[in-house]
Amino acid sequence: MKSILIIGMGRFGHHLCENLAMLGNDVMVVDQKEEVLEDLLPIVTSAKIGDCTNEAVLRSLGIANFDICFVCIGTNFQSSLEITSLVKELGGRRVISKANRDIHAKFLLRNGADEVIYPDRDIAEKMAVRYSANHVFDYIELTQEYSIYEIPPLPEWIHKTIREADIRNRYHISVLGIKREGKAQLMPPADYVIQAQEHLMVIGKKVDIDNILEKMK
Structure with missing residues (x-):
């Protein structure tokens, strides 16, 4: 559990607040x-x-009492810049600011x-x-090189264990999870046996996962 400050309660700030509070x-x-x-007061x-x-x-x-300070000002960049600078000057341990353009981020x-x-970009x-x-x-980018994908199994993986399919050595990816009917x-x-109706959550280099996706066409 962390102590978190959110400045700016637009749509993104609202969603961020609700999820952080829920956690x-x-x-x-x-x-x-x-x-x-007003609608956030109960949480x-x-x-x-x-x-x-x-x-x-x-x-x-x-400011210095918070573990993380979010600056979620999306409509007024000058205000976002001023607030970000002030929060850091006042002892913000970790300051995370919302940007709409690359030049703003810099x-x-x-x-x-x-x-x-x-x-929005993400x-x-x-x-x-x-x-x-x-x-x-589904897809989550981790770095420019590595990502997590949710994909169906290749036909040659079905009814084989993860070890038998030799997925890591042959395809250079790792299986993080199995998803079936939303679970x-x-x-x-x-020794988990892969089934046709399942989805695999895999992590690896994009180029290696692209090669797998090409085999599915």
Whole structure:
């Protein structure tokens, strides 16, 4: 459980808050508009109305007490930049800021952000990969080289154990989990027998997974 501050309660801030609270974190939210905070009051530890470009407002929050500070200002880049810089100056341990453009990310990183997130870009990339390939059910990019894919088994894997299929040595990927009817079994043993109706969650280099997907065409 972590202590988390979220500044800016637009759509992304709302979703972030709801998920962090659901995972048991202590969440404080701040926005200039009272109405955007009302529905979050039952799930957050604290909510405050205020303009975080005002240093006095930020000081009153006790920035240094939070494990993570999210700056989720999406419509006013100047405010996002000012708030990010102030949060870091006031002792923010880990400052994560939302960006809409690459140039914004560069300035945010230079002015105090430890990390920059691109929700719209990340979702668009994920959807592009998922829907441009016929056999990809889900996709998570880890680095520019490695990703996690949810794919069906190759015909030669069916009714074989993971060990017999020799997936890691022959295809240079690792099986992280098996999904069947929406339920996942993580870290299956080497003697797990792969079935036709299952999906495999695999991790590996994109080039190696692309070679597998090519065999499915």
